[in-house]
Amino acid sequence: MSMLTVTIDGKITTVPAGSTILDAAKKLDVDIPTLCYLNLEDLRINNKGASCRICVVEVEGRRNLAPACATPASDNMVVKTNTLRVLNARKTVLELLLSDHPKDCLVCAKSGECELQNLAEKFGIRESPYDGGEMSHYRKDISTSIIRDMDKCIMCRRCETMCNDVQTCGVLSGVNRGFSAVVAPAFEMNLADTVCTNCGQCVAVCPVGALVEHDHTWEVVDALANPDKVVIVQTAPAVRSALGEDLGIAPGTSVTGKMAAALRRLGFDHVFDTDFAADLTIMEEGSEFLDRLTRHLNGDQTAKLPILTSCCPGWVKFFEHNFPDMLDVPSTAKSPQQMFGAIAKSYYAEILGIPREKLVVVSVMPCLAKKYECARPEFAVDGNPDVDIVISTRELARLIKRMNIDFAGLPDEDFDNPLGESTGAAPIFGVTGGVIEAALRTAYELATGETLQKLEFEDLRGMDGVKVATVQVGPHALRIGVAHGLGNARKLLERVRAGEAFHAIEVMACPGGCIGGGGQPYHHGDIELLKLRTKVLYDEDAGKPLRKSHQNPYIIELYEKFLGKPLSEKSHHLLHTHYFKRQRL
Amino acid sequence: MQTSTCQMVGECRMPEHAVLPQPLYREVVQFIEALPQKEGHLVTVLHKAQSVFGYLPIEVQQFVADHMEVPLAQVYGVVSFYTFFTMVPKGKHPISICMGTACFVKGADKVVHAFKEQLKIDIGDVTPDGKFSIDTLRCVGGCALAPIVMVGDKVYGNVTPGQVKKILADF
Amino acid sequence: MSTIASLDALRAKREEILARQKARANKVLINVSLATCSIAAGGKVALEAMQDEVAVNGLTNVDFMQSGCMTFCFAEPTVEITLPGKEPVVFGGVDEAKARELVTEYVMNGEPVEGIIPVTYQRVIL
Amino acid sequence: MAATTQIKQLRIATRNCGFIDPESLDDYIALRGYEALAKVLTMTPAEVVEVIKTSGLRGRGGGGFPTGVKWGIALSNKADQKYMVCNADEGDPGAFMDRAVLEGDPHSVVEAMAIGGYAIGATLGAVYIRAEYPLAIKRLRLAIDDARAMGLLGKNIFGSGFDFDIEIKYGAGAFVCGEETALIRSMEGHRGEPVSKPPFPAQSGYWNKPTIVNNVETFANIPAIILKGADWFSSIGTATSKGTKVFALAGKIVNVGLVEVPMGTPLREVIFDIGGGCPDGKEFKAVQTGGPSGGALAHKDLDVAIDYESLIARKSMMGSGGMVVMDEDDCMVSVAKFFLDFTMDETCGKCTPCRIGSKRLYEILDKITKGHGTHADLARLKSLCEAIKDTALCGLGQTMPNPILSTMDTFAGEYEAHVTQKKCPAHVCTAMLTYTIDAAKCTGCTLCTKVCPVDCITGTKKQPHVIDASKCIKCGACYDKCKFDSVIKL
Known part of the structure; x- marks a missing residue:
């Protein structure tokens, strides 16, 4: 590849042809501010509309300023990033953005995390010379998962890229023109009425407070303070991989023990783990898979393959909207969150000897779609939901700070039992390829009766958008597909629809899996963070004495005492669900 | 229990529903089917639809989205961008x-x-x-x-x- | 209609057209500007009035043609009349009355009519 | 016939307009139509590009980029498909030469597109035309169909092995689609939002293939250059700007119409000798060239020899060729505000400086025309203009401040009067306007009292009347009605 020599602020570097000025600047550690730019290379997520104009730089021989994020470097290019002309231009751009932005940082969900706020601080904007002009006003849209406050939108269009190009949900589009231009669903209707999967990737990339999670922390506080309620909590695998980032602990540090301790300090009556339900999911889904596979191999036409995982509520809503002809393909197993809720409000309520209404189940999830999932009517008994409140990883961090808990100083503590124990198969639910790997570990042993020698399915790991591998399970060579990101899932599903043969497919809606979920601490475009989170989960798996779901003693006990066996009538009633054909709007 | 709430500040821009004659829809379908390919012809089809129906109410946009296999938001994004397209019928x-x-x-x-x-x-x-x-x-x-x-x-x-x-x- | 498959064919076609045009040279040619703005200003009205007047007077030596913008927007509707053997003359502001007058006075009798627009340009002939 | 001294115009691009039946292919062939195409098919593409380069032809749609250079870039970019696009989305308010050419001589554009297609190696062309031009669409469509029927478009043209065909795409009312990257987005069925350059369309354009976008007038020159030669064309015009330019003269001018003059013609000749000056004996004040992207030229600029460079040097630009003349009754602050109102409506909203900046510029101008402006506003106006010029994504945004900058420069006194004396010297800004009656001239005819909609004029018959300024709504009805010039604007 040909190399280009580029001089930036007097420093010289070489970059491969095709690089941008911004790439070259990064190499030289020259900081150029960006807002609309987003590049998660390993995930092939790239937004460089060059629309915000905050990254403009002076290029020798060019008439006007050039956007560093979108201007290709050329050989012997001379760039200046800190001249008065550049600084004044950036300042004007900021002042203009601020002149059409509510200055309610004090009460904004994004305060402290807001990229616009950071830049205003960096540039020392102390007054807003264009104040008093017209400001755009849009209707606030509050869905169960996401709050859209487009008054704060700076038109960076990152959300649009995520929704259309990466997730292919097509909910958001630039609408209107000129000063009224904004990103919105068709007819500017509410997200809840659209094909939105609530995956929250728009929220994950929004640089300002225009798209944020629907915060439910105060509901948790209220429940905890209510003496009439028994409040229990479950935490999803990916939460522990990232929670520390928002609480002053270095990224890539597992905080499982501190998290359990913090939840106990917050006042939860019992601190449980969704990982327990992940093991349970493997029992049900793995059994369903083996059952379907056996029937399919015996020529039963009603036994459809491949089986699709159904842990991910964003994915579930996506296929309900986009693949209504294939609703009999996904596993009927509920997600771990909902299995946990169903078991908690039946089995565990029985153990406690209280009615389900007295029990409040709180989930901590890396996900915003989980908020929507727990509100789906089929996951309630007489109007009482199996899971009452869902908060995201970010919200938990907020709650811990609000309650004055010195997180870093907490001791490591264990989860409570019986719903807190898990095997190594559970934490990897949080990363792409993990669910199918966990399922294969169990399916292999159940199907063959042999002990699986190598537990790591390397072919199913990694950040490739679509992974396909053939896995030998006894006499059967199983063709397995893995997709993360809904756009990749769509591609894989279209291959299935076109007749390509798979035995099992895992889909996670968010790029990278739950570790990159819409409710995780903001990555601000840093792909390294996602890699560190992945490592936390694989390490946790490797460090566990038991690494196969069917070995979990409390799962064995649950079946012995309550459910009978996987796919029993009781299991079906509590742990399985069905899907709905949904309109494309 | 978490529920969805709509804070109806400002105006909802959802156009009124309209019942339009079926033969007109057929005319648009025939036009779409005659295209060499669907990709890249959204603006062309919207022109046709507007000339057939006189305007582009929600039903027509949804119809175009379905038949052109593009998200409805994208159709609306295009309709709301160009001043030539109208979502309300013009006067006589x-x-x-x-x-x-x-x-x-x-x-x-x-x-x-x-x-x-x-x-x-x-x-x-x-x-x-x-x-x-x-x-x-x-x-x-x-x-x-x-x-x-x-x-x-x-x-x-x-x-x-x-x-x-x-x-x-x-x- | 056969296609024009070569430069020679194009030249032959041109000769044929020119010959046809030459054969018409002994007739009066009335050229009415019919661009959007000319039509808006009443170009079609002028054309119809002149056609009517030609018919009423039983004239057989008049050909009509339409053309695009004559560039004299200030004087629309504009009409160019070429009498046999004479230079074309452009008349502006041709309303219905003026249109009829152009036929009865200028075309039939060669009498000058008001509203002549002087030629202010040179035109590239290829 | 007219004396030769009066002949200031030279018609190349509009050579056939008004002379042929645009719906007749025969009429076009009679004037050596399609011979230029036949001629280039005997040349190599590189030779054709060279002819256009040598001719010095520059884009007539705005920026004035050398057409031959542009074609050369597309020719040198290897691709399995390339496109030749005609920009007929004439959006500049006050310019209509492209419509005139398409309505008057559509085949010249069709032929030129085929020539360009051959030169760059494109077999497909597209015309992006305003949907608001039904007659132009009809005649263009007919021209394409007729040319195709005669084998002048389609497969193996003139037996040369060269294939070329043209499709028509409709604009839908977005000024920004005159910008070539926005035009391409629109042709692909999207919102017409411009894309950062480079890459330029000649490298990667329509469907990411090398694409040349030229406007109608540029194309209309091509057959003439081919048949009469590059040297002939480059002998016309100035050192840097060759050939002629079509202008649409409009506004406060006697001879409203299209004019085509050699580059280098002094502005004075266009306005006065050809245009006939301002009507009703009013004093010429300014002429806006380049539409919303251009600037106002005043008395001091009348002897400017019009070409690309001389206009840019005066903070205006050639643009597509609109020339709107203003007289003493026009307020230049209001004119700048009118253009900003237009740009504010037409900005796509993609980039920050254009989306929000246009609004803020408009608001400051509005404040000034309402009599609330300060010197700080003038300073802010200027600095914001400079920043927008430097940072906006596309040509529309980068040139949006031009009407303000040029009027602030040339008519500084007028801005000053609005801000310090709170007066609009042209008596246009109603907020700073008072109507009063000159008692010496008033005959007491009572006509003004009859037309006043708010009954704020009082007085007895044959006695001087008086306007109650506190009730007056400044509609100007009395001013228009008074036969004795006794109503005065202050």
């Missing part, structure tokens, strides 16, 4: 007032004002009886006749605010 006699530079310097803004006063509607609106609607448009290229007003196909040149009443009386 659509009034278009040219606001090109030549017309402006010859007082087109005063003519607009006079029409608004006379009809008691704003730009982009239709009179309650559906008879007239007012729109401004970019240069029609008839600068010699500035200011120019078109009512349907009929062109009025050198229009003064004083003539507005008389023009309306023609219809």
Whole structure:
């Protein structure tokens, strides 16, 4: 590849042809501010509309300023990033953005995390010379998962890229023109009425407070303070991989023990783990898979393959909207969150000897779609939901700070039992390829009766958008597909629809899996963070004495005492669900 | 329990539902089927749909989205971008007032004002009886006749605010 | 209609057209500007009036043609009349009355009519 | 016939307009139509590009980029498909030469597109035309169909092995689609939002293939250059700007119409000798060239020899060729505000400086015309203009401040009067305007009292009347009605 020599602020570097000025600047550690730019290379997520104009730089021989994020470097290019002309231009751009932005940082969900706020601080904007002009006003849209406050939108269009190009949900589009231009669903209707999967990737990339999670922390506080309620909590695998980032602990540090301790300090009556339900999911889904596979191999036409995982509520809503002809393909197993809720409000309520209404189940999830999932009517008994409140990883961090808990100083503590124990198969639910790997570990042993020698399915790991591998399970060579990101899932599903043969497919809606979920601490475009989170989960798996779901003693006990066996009538009633054909709007 | 709430601040822009004749839909389908490929022809199809239906209500946009295999939000994004596309039916006699530079310097803004006063509607609106609607448009290229007003196909040149009443009386 | 498959064919076609045009040279040619703005200013009205007047007077030596913008927007509708053996003359502001007058006075009698627009340009002939 | 001294115009691009039946292919062939195409098919594409380069032809749609250079870039970019696009989305309010050419001589554009297609190696062309031009669309469509029927478009043209065909795409009312990257987005069925350059369309354009976008007038020159030669064309015009330019003269001018003059013609000749000056004996004040992207030229600029460079040097630009003349009754602050109102409506909203900046510029101008402006506003106006010029994504945004900058420069006194004396010297800004009656001239005819809609004029018959300024709504009805010039604007 040909190399280009580029001089930036007097420093010289070489970059491969095709690089941008911004790439070259990064190499030289020259900081150029960006807002609309987003590049998660390993995930092939790239937004460089060059629309915000905050990254403009002076290029020798060019008439006007050039956007560093979108201007290709050329050989012997001379760039200046800190001249008065550049600084004044950036300042004007900021002042203009601020002149059409509510200055309610004090009460904004994004305060402290807001990229616009950071830049205003960096540039020392102390007054807003264009104040008093017209400001755009849009209707606030509050869905169960996401709050859209487009008054704060700076038109960076990152959300649009995520929704259309990466997730292919097509909910958001630039609408209107000129000063009224904004990103919105068709007819500017509410997200809840659209094909939105609530995956929250728009929220994950929004640089300002225009798209944020629907915060439910105060509901948790209220429940905890209510003496009439028994409040229990479950935490999803990916939460522990990232929670520390928002609480002053270095990224890539597992905080499982501190998290359990913090939840106990917050006042939860019992601190449980969704990982327990992940093991349970493997029992049900793995059994369903083996059952379907056996029937399919015996020529039963009603036994459809491949089986699709159904842990991910964003994915579930996506296929309900986009693949209504294939609703009999996904596993009927509920997600771990909902299995946990169903078991908690039946089995565990029985153990406690209280009615389900007295029990409040709180989930901590890396996900915003989980908020929507727990509100789906089929996951309630007489109007009482199996899971009452869902908060995201970010919200938990907020709650811990609000309650004055010195997180870093907490001791490591264990989860409570019986719903807190898990095997190594559970934490990897949080990363792409993990669910199918966990399922294969169990399916292999159940199907063959042999002990699986190598537990790591390397072919199913990694950040490739679509992974396909053939896995030998006894006499059967199983063709397995893995997709993360809904756009990749769509591609894989279209291959299935076109007749390509798979035995099992895992889909996670968010790029990278739950570790990159819409409710995780903001990555601000840093792909390294996602890699560190992945490592936390694989390490946790490797460090566990038991690494196969069917070995979990409390799962064995649950079946012995309550459910009978996987796919029993009781299991079906509590742990399985069905899907709905949904309109494309 | 978490529920969805809509805070109806500001206006909801969801257009009213309309029941439109089936043969018109068939005409649009035939047009789409005759295209060499669907990709890249969204604007073309919207032009066709608007010429068939007269406007682009929600049903038509949804229909186009389904048949062109693009998200509805994208269709709406395009419709709301171009001033030629309208989501409300025009009046029986659509009034278009040219606001090109030549017309402006010859007082087109005063003519607009006079029409608004006379009809008691704003730009982009239709009179309650559906008879007239007012729109401004970019240069029609008839600068010699500035200011120019078109009512349907009929062109009025050198229009003064004083003539507005008389023009309306023609219809 | 056969296609024009070569430069020679194009030249032959041109000769044929020119010959046809030459054969018409002893007739009066009335060329009415019918661009959008000319039509808006009443170009079609002028055309119809002249056609009517030609018919009423039983004239057989008059050909009509339409053309695009004659660039004299200030004088629309504009009409160009070429009498046999004479230079074309452009008349501006041709309303219905003027249109009829052009036929009865200028075409039929060669009498000058008001509203002649002087030629202010040179035109590139290829 | 007219004396030769009066012949200031030279018609190349509009050579056939008004002389042929645009709906007749025969009429076009009679004037050596399609011979230029036949001629280039005997040349190599590189030779054709060279002819256009040598001719010095520059884009007539705005920026004035050398057409031959542009074609050369597309020719040198290897691709399995390339496109030749005609920009007929004439959006500049006050310019209509493209419509005139398409309505008067559509085949010249069709032929030129085929020539360009051959030169760059494109077999497909597209015309992006305003949907508001039904007659132009009809005649263009007919021209394409007729040419195709005669084998002048389609497969193996003139037996040369060269294939070329043209499709028509409709604009839908977005000024920004005159910008070539926005035009391409629109042709692909999207919102017409411009894309950062480079890459330029000649490298990667329509469907990411090398694409040349030229406007109608540029194309209309091509057959003439091919048949009459590059040297002939480059002998016309100035050192940097060759050939002629079509202008649409409009506004406060006697001879409204299209004019085509050699580059380098002094502005004075266009306005006065050809245009006949301002009507009703009013004093010429300014002429806006380049539409919303251009600037106002005043008395001091009348002897400017019009070409690309001389206009840019005066903070205006050639643009597509609109020339809107203003007289003493026009307020230049209001004119700048009119253009900003237009740009504010037409900005796509993609980039920050254009989306929000246009609004803020408009608001400051509005404040000034309402009599609330300060010197700080003038300073802010200027600095914001400079920043927008430097940072906006596309040509529309980068040139949006031009009408303000040029009027602030040339008519500084007028801005000053609005801000310090709170007066509009042209008596246009109603907020700063008072109507009063000159008692010496008033005959007491009572005509003004009859037309006043708010009954604020009082006085007895045959006695001087008086306007109650507190009730007056400044509609100007009395001013228009008074036969004795006794109503005065202050």
